[in-house]
Every structure is written in C-alpha cells, then in structure tokens.
Amino acid sequence: MMKQFGYNSLKSRTIDYKNINTTLISYIIKNEPSFSSCISCGSCTATCSAANLTFFNIRRLNIQIRLGEFENIRQEIDKCMLCGKCLLVCPRGINTRNVIMLIKKGLVTFNLVE
Amino acid sequence: MIDVLIIGGGIAGIETACSLQELGLETLIIEKEKQIGGHLNNWDTLFPTKRSASEILEYYTEQIRKKSITIYLNTTVTSIRKQDDGSFEVYTSREVSFKSKTVVMAHGFSLFNAQRKEEYGYKIYENVITSADLEQTFKQNNDVFVNPMGKIPERVAFIHCVGSRDEKSGNHYCSKVCCITAVKQAIKVKQLSPQTQVFCFYMDLRLYGRGFEEMYREAQEKWGVQFIRGRLSEVAENIDGSLQLKAEDTLAARPFKMSVDMLVLMVGFEANKSTALFHNSCGVACTESRFIQPRHHHLSANATNIDGLFTAGTSIAPLSVFDTLNHAKAAAFAIHSYITK
Numbered sequence: 001m002m003k004q005f006g007y008n009s010l011k012s013r014t015i016d017y018k019n020i021n022t023t024l025i026s027y028i029i030k031n032e033p034s035f036s037s038c039i040s041c042g043s044c045t046a047t048c049s050a051a052n053l054t055f056f057n058i059r060r061l062n063i064q065i066r067l068g069e070f071e072n073i074r075q076e077i078d079k080c081m082l083c084g085k086c087l088l089v090c091p092r093g094i095n096t097r098n099v100i101m102l103i104k105k106g107l108v109t110f111n112l113v114e
Numbered sequence: 115m116i117d118v119l120i121i122g123g124g125i126a127g128i129e130t131a132c133s134l135q136e137l138g139l140e141t142l143i144i145e146k147e148k149q150i151g152g153h154l155n156n157w158d159t160l161f162p163t164k165r166s167a168s169e170i171l172e173y174y175t176e177q178i179r180k181k182s183i184t185i186y187l188n189t190t191v192t193s194i195r196k197q198d199d200g201s202f203e204v205y206t207s208r209e210v211s212f213k214s215k216t217v218v219m220a221h222g223f224s225l226f227n228a229q230r231k232e233e234y235g236y237k238i239y240e241n242v243i244t245s246a247d248l249e250q251t252f253k254q255n256n257d258v259f260v261n262p263m264g265k266i267p268e269r270v271a272f273i274h275c276v277g278s279r280d281e282k283s284g285n286h287y288c289s290k291v292c293c294i295t296a297v298k299q300a301i302k303v304k305q306l307s308p309q310t311q312v313f314c315f316y317m318d319l320r321l322y323g324r325g326f327e328e329m330y331r332e333a334q335e336k337w338g339v340q341f342i343r344g345r346l347s348e349v350a351e352n353i354d355g356s357l358q359l360k361a362e363d364t365l366a367a368r369p370f371k372m373s374v375d376m377l378v379l380m381v382g383f384e385a386n387k388s389t390a391l392f393h394n395s396c397g398v399a400c401t402e403s404r405f406i407q408p409r410h411h412h413l414s415a416n417a418t419n420i421d422g423l424f425t426a427g428t429s430i431a432p433l434s435v436f437d438t439l440n441h442a443k444a445a446a447f448a449i450h451s452y453i454t455k
C-alpha cells in the first residue's frame with residue numbers, strides 16, 4: 001500500500017490532493033492543534049542543530065506529512081535530539097517538540113512505515 | 115460646550131478637523147507633543163509616491179492656519195467620561211477638562227519596541243537598527259550612506275514582521291505597511307549606495323496597495339534587491355561589529371548563515387497606550403489586538419460602542435497614510451450626521 005507514495009514507483013510527480021493519506025496529519029492535529037497554523041517560515045529549521053549538520057529539516061518534514069509522504073520520515077525523525085530550540089523561535093507558538101513526539105508515536109501506532 | 119473634541123494632532127486628527135470645518139462644525143484638537151503631525155514628523159519620503167512626508171505636513175499646517183483650527187499642544191488626554199446628558203468630559207494632563215458633544219479618538223499608534231525581541235540584538239549590537247531609526251538616518255544625511263559604525267555597508271538585511279505576526283511578541287496581526295516600507299527603504303539604500311547588496315527576509319510579502327507591486331518590481335529589476343523567503347531566527351555579533359544571521363531559505367529548503375554590516379528591523383504597529391486608558395475610563399470596546407473596535411467594520415467604521423465617541427486613523431488598526439486620511443474624512447461625515455440628526 002505504501003508503495004504508491006514511494007519515489008521509486010513511476011507515478012506522476014503531480015500532487016494528488018484528493019487522495020492524500022491523512023492518517024498521520026489528522027492524528028497530529030487532533031493531539032497538537034497548534035500544528036495546523038504552521039506558515040512554513042523556516043525559523044525552526046534555521047535554529048535546529050540537526051538541520052545545520054544533516055539533511056534533517058523539520059519544516060520540510062511537516063510538509064511531507066501534510067502530503068502523506070512517509071518515505072524516510074522514520075529515519076529522519078531520529079536525527080532530532082528533542083532539544084526544543086525550534087519551539088522557542090516559532091512565531092505561531094507551535095509546540096514543535098510535541099509534534100515530533102506525535103510523529104514518532106503515530107508512525108508506529110498506524111504502522112505507516114515498514 | 116464644544117461640538118467636537120479631537121484627541122491627537124496627527125494626520126488623522128487634523129484631516130478630521132479640516133473636513134468638519136468645511137461641514138460647518140467647530141473643533142478643538144488636543145495634542146500631546148509640542149508639534150502637530152504625529153509619526154509623519156519622523157519619516158523621510160512616503161511610499162508609494164516617494165514624495166517627502168514634510169510636504170504633507172506643510173499642507174496641513176497651511177490648512178490649520180487658513181481654517182483657524184484651534185489646537186492645544188503639550189497636552190495629553192488622560193481619560194474620557196460620558197455624562198448623563200450624553201456629552202463628554204475629557205480630562206487632560208494639565209488639570210483642565212473639556213466638555214464636548216462628541217469626541218474623536220485620533221491618537222494613533224505606538225511603534226513596537228524592538229528590544230522585546232532580544233534575539234535580534236537591538237540596542238545590544240551597534241549595527242542593528244529599526245525601520246524608524248533608518249528614516250531618521252535618511253532625513254539627516256543624504257550624501258553618503260554608512261552604518262552606525264561609520265562604514266559603507268557591503269551588505270544590509272531588512273527583517274520583516276518584527277513584533278507583528280508573532281505569538282512570542284503577543285501580536286498576532288499583520289502591521290500592513292512594513293512590507294512596502296522595507297521595499298521603499300531598500301530602494302533608498304541602493305540609491306544612496308549602489309555597491310551595497312540589499313536583502314529582504316520575509317515570510318509573506320504583503321504589497322496590497324496601489325503602486326506597491328510596482329515598487330516591488332522596481333526593487334527587483336532596477337535595484338537588484340534580493341528577496342529571501344525565510345524568517346530570521348538568531349543574530350550574533352562578529353568581532354568587527356558585523357552581524358551573523360541564521361535563517362532558512364525556505365524555497366531552497368536549506369538553512370544558511372550570512373554576515374551583514376547592518377540589520378534593519380521592520381518594527382510593527384501596536385495600540386497606543388492611551389487606548390487602554392480610554393477603555394478603562396469610558397468602556398470603549400477594543401479588539402483582541404488592543405486597538406479600538408469600530409461599531410461595524412463595513413457600515414460604521416468610525417463609530418464605537420459608545421454614542422458620540424468616534425475614531426479616526428491608526429487608533430483602530432495599522433493603516434497607511436492613504437487609508438488614514440480616508441478614514442478621517444469618513445469620520446467627519448459620521449460626526450456631522452450624529453450632531454445634526
């Protein structure tokens with residue numbers, strides 16, 4: 001089932017908003033409603049130590065989750081050190097650390113990545 | 115008893131008085147400072163025309179003289195009380211009070227205090243200034259453009275949304291005019307110092323007004339101003355006084371560092387402190403953002419929840435000069451029909 005979201009399959013690159021897997025995003029917004037107000041400003045990524053050293057990018061991860069693209073998320077999310085710096089700079093007051101915890105929990109609960 | 119007492123001799127208050135005069139009503143303006151004009155006294159040229167702010171102030175000074183409008187300077191209104199007969203008693207810092215049939219709150223706005231965003235280093239690092247400070251620099255010196263340390267800057271960065279659209283500052287709203295002010299100021303820097311590289315860091319560009327989009331294009335095409343979509347997260351000072359910025363270029367999806375010789379913080383609008391005093395003394399309704407709440411956003415944009423108490427200009431929200439003057443002219447009509455009904 002997850003294959004249809006993979007990059008290796010020869011699917012069109014066009015985003016199909018009608019058929020997005022919303023399991024994880026619904027779960028996160030239900031438990032951390034502030035997440036719905038993200039404006040993709042990038043403050044979190046700019047301040048994140050993991051982002052400055054690796055390809056980990058919390059802002060972009062948020063977008064991938066909205067699009068229901070879970071490929072690589074589990075490995076990526078483990079690069080986060082849960083330091084909470086991102087939470088201090090967010091202009092929308094989003095509890096980004098809690099979002100990360102929920103991503104971790106949601107991936108397992110809903111068995112989204114093999 | 116006075117017909118109309120106007121609190122504030124900024125452009126909103128003066129325009130209200132001029133229009134009321136033409137409608138045949140007597141007004142009294144009470145102004146806290148030693149001069150009229152409010153914030154326009156501090157600005158150099160105005161968007162979108164690039165004409166001098168002093169041109170507007172000279173026009174109004176002349177109107178005040180021609181129309182013999184009475185103004186009390188150096189007098190601060192401290193509270194407003196509604197009387198049983200429907201009129202108002204207005205108290206001031208001078209231990210005199212005034213009786214008036216109607217009152218206009220044209221007391222304007224306050225600038226966001228950039229020191230509240232400590233991570234941006236205002237008043238900590240020498241080369242960090244605000245958009246308001248930059249207007250002063252433009253007004254004082256028009257030959258060479260230097261940073262506060264006296265150096266011709268190689269790179270200047272403008273930071274949008276400082277104290278606006280920011281949960282951490284307690285201000286959710288957009289201040290509306292700072293995007294176009296950044297564009298205006300970026301062009302001016304390039305005009306004064308063509309070799310300086312200019313960057314604007316934004317989250318969204320809000321260039322809503324007539325002529326604004328044109329100025330944005332001019333900044334790109336004619337002056338090479340670079341617009342980067344990303345919000346500044348931290349600033350640090352280097353030994354030579356230059357500043358190290360940390361942000362993400364969200365379109366490239368990569369964090370970056372940049373060193374600049376000057377940082378300009380685009381400070382937003384906040385409700386004037388007097389607004390809270392008026393709210394407490396007469397119960398005028400305020401919005402969640404602490405500005406005055408007009409009775410009806412579309413149909414009654416100058417009246418308030420209190421009969422006879424009106425608003426004009428930026429006491430209701432961040433507004434440009436254009437919007438301020440239109441709101442003030444509308445106030446005159448609303449007051450005229452209230453008094454003559």
Ligand SMILES: Cc1cc2nc3c(=O)[nH]c(=O)nc-3n(C[C@H](O)[C@H](O)[C@H](O)COP(=O)(O)OP(=O)(O)OC[C@H]3O[C@@H](n4cnc5c(N)ncnc54)[C@H](O)[C@@H]3O)c2cc1C
Pocket residue numbers: 121122123124125126127144145146147150151152153154157159160161162189190191192220221222223224225245246249291295298381382386388426427428429433434435436438
């Ligand atoms: C950095 C910056 C640049 C800007 N540049 C432009 C531009 O280029 N073009 C443009 O269209 N707009 C510009 N604006 C917006 C412009 O400044 C406002 O539209 C305008 O100042 C609003 O006028 P006002 O009369 O409502 O308020 P104000 O200018 O704030 O005037 C209010 C007056 O009331 C007085 N007052 C306050 N409280 C009391 C009291 N309790 N008793 C008595 N008097 C009182 C004050 O002293 C002041 O004189 C800029 C804003 C900023 C922050």
Ligand code: SF4
Pocket residue numbers: 037038039040041042043044045059089090091092093094096
């Ligand atoms: S700082 Fe907040 S609003 Fe900005 S991208 Fe990160 S989570 Fe979204």
Ligand code: SF4
Pocket residue numbers: 044047048049050051058079080081082083084085086087096097100
């Ligand atoms: S909590 Fe994680 S995502 Fe946030 S700044 Fe720290 S390492 Fe980066």
Ligand code: SF4
Pocket residue numbers: 274275276278279287288289290291292293294318319320380382
């Ligand atoms: S006008 Fe632009 S800079 Fe000012 S608060 Fe709105 S988006 Fe930010």
